[in-house]
Amino acid sequence: MNLTRRMLMGVAMGGYLLSAGAAMAKTELTFWSWRQEDKAFYQDVIKKFQEKEPDISVKFETYAPENYQTILSTALAAGRGPDVIQARAYGNLEAIATPGYLLALDKQNVPELANFPDSALAAETLRSDGKVYAVPFAMQAQLVVYNKKILKDAGLNLPKTWDELIALCQALKAKNINPFSNGTATAWQNETIVGGLLSSMIGKQFEADIVSGKANFTDPRFVNALAKLKEVSQYFAPNFTGVDYPSSQQLFVAGRAAMFAGGSYEVANFKSQNPTLDLGVFPAPVLKAGDEALIATYYDGGYAVNAKTEKKDAAVKFVRFLATPEYGTAFTNTLKNLSPIKGIKIEDPITQDVAKLADHSMSYLMLVHFRYQEPSGSVLLQSNVQKMLAGQQTPEQAAAEINKGIATYYKPFQK
Structure with a gap:
């Protein structure tokens, strides 16, 4: 009886240590943005992501739009910064991609890039090397x-x-x-x-x-x-x-x-x-x-991965989630912003109107x-x-x- 009891206690303790170890192994990502007004949406998105990836948690942090690029660039230059970055497009993207702060994305590490039109990917592409550095999130x-x-x-x-x-x-x-x-x-x-x-x-x-x-x-x-x-x-x-x-x-x-x-x-x-x-x-x-x-x-910007993050696999998983039609549909209908992801369903009448107006447009010069x-x-x-x-x-x-x-x-x- 004593031997049996000791064995059972050993099994129970082993199970406890395994579960404790699993809890300790949970990966926490930091995700920076300038969109304070979208915080509730992103918190909901993070919950849905964590239902699919329970071993990854995401901490969403925002900064004032007028200061964001400076704060982000300073952190990245110091070898720090967030794991996942809501990055701006065009020239502001180049400012942080050119020094090597961002992980290059392609259809091998992010197959979901196939969900985007070429014009959207071009906004997140570094002109000097032709590589994509962020998953586009909106056409404004x-x-x-x-x-x-x-x-x-x-x-x-x-x-x-x-x-x-x-x-x-x-x-x-x-x-x-x-x-x-x-x-x-x-x-x-x-x-x-x-x-x-x-x-x-x-x-x-x-x-x-x-x-x-x-x-x-x-x-x-x-x-x-x-x-x-x-x-x-x-x-x-x-x-x-x-x-x-x-x-x-x-x-x-x-x-x-x-x-x-x-x-x-x-x-x-x-x-x-x-x-x-x-x-x-x-x-x-x-x-x-x-x-x-x-x-x-x-194109307003995209979701990028910090090249120096030690949590690259988890960060890429999160960015891939942000490139799915499921996410694009939620983004469009909740925030009333047009996601460039192919296959989204627009429910909001005003956003439908914006999509129609976009058929006659020029560049935001x-x-x-x-x-x-x-x-x-x-x-x-x-x-x-x-x-x-x-x-x-x-x-x-x-x-x-x-x-x-x-x-x-x-x-x-x-x-």
């Missing part, structure tokens, strides 16, 4: 978000041309309604406003001419579009030059403005803060009837083409438009300064 669009109830109650219709937009703003103002909630105190917002309001006037042909070197930013098409922006800025938030991004969002969420020029990614945030909002979207107004109405589109070198086209556009709307520059002067900065490295402008 710059357009105009509007409050359907405000326009309906005022008996007003959506504008298609620029003159109709100005007339709409005047009619709203006459009814003591703020037409736009936008402010310009947060520099990067000036670029989103340009994309949301001027894309149809700037046009795809201008984009092609800029890329080929047939035109530069002093072109009348670009200067005249900036002049139109200056014209409509009188209908932005009261004292708009001192209104920052969070304040402009809150004005719209509170129903104190009819429109918000910015990203399609704003919709989910607005609805989460005020579920009673009935929202719609429309493209940048055209200069004259018959012109093609456009939105500005780009500076991000896609001129955010690879310094001074970046985005910084030049943001700062000079900010000055122009504050009355410190003319549209011609703003365009000339933008062109001057890009010409320091862009050879077609040096002719």
Whole structure:
């Protein structure tokens, strides 16, 4: 009996030690992002991932968007940083991929890359070696978000041309309604406003001419579009030059403005803060009837793996999960952002509208083409438009300064 009891106790103790060892062996990943407003979504995603991979846990951490790239680059340069990185695309991706901070991805270690169109993968590709370094997560669009109830109650219709937009703003103002909630105190917002309001006037042909070197930013098409922006800025938030991004969002969420020029990614945030909002979207107004109405589109970023992580296998498993149609469908329908993953099902009517508008689009110009070198086209556009709307520059002067900065490295402008 004593021998039997000792044997049973030994088996039980062995089982305890095995289970304790398994618990100790659980891998914890850190996952960094700049999307604080998406935290609840990612926590839910992590739960679903852990149901499939119970031996891996994921800690989601966020940082302020304006500081994220600096914080991330500093950590990676020091050989630290997170295991999984929500990385931005284009030039910002190159800034952390070029020094070797990211693990190269291919269809061997991440077969799910086959789920993406080439254009999405190109946004996450390092131009110098042609390798992909992140799984794309969203196609974003710059357009105009509007409050359907405000326009309906005022008996007003959506504008298609620029003159109709100005007339709409005047009619709203006459009814003591703020037409736009936008402010310009947060520099990067000036670029989103340009994309949301001027894309149809700037046009795809201008984009092609800029890329080929047939035109530069002093072109009348670009200067005249900036002049139109200056014209409509009188209908932005009261004292708009001192209104920052969070304040402009809150004005719209509170129903104190009819429109918000910015990203399609704003919709989910607005609805989460005020579920009673009935929202719609429309493209940048055209200069004259018959012109093609456009939105500005780009790929927002991707999910990357830290090349120096000691938990590479677990990190790759998580990134692969973030590349599945299951994830893409949840991402699209929860965050109202378009996942570029093939085979997703879009349930949300506004996101369906964005997808339709994307059939007529141009690139979000500076991000896609001129955010690879310094001074970046985005910084030049943001700062000079900010000055122009504050009355410190003319549209011609703003365009000339933008062109001057890009010409320091862009050879077609040096002719």
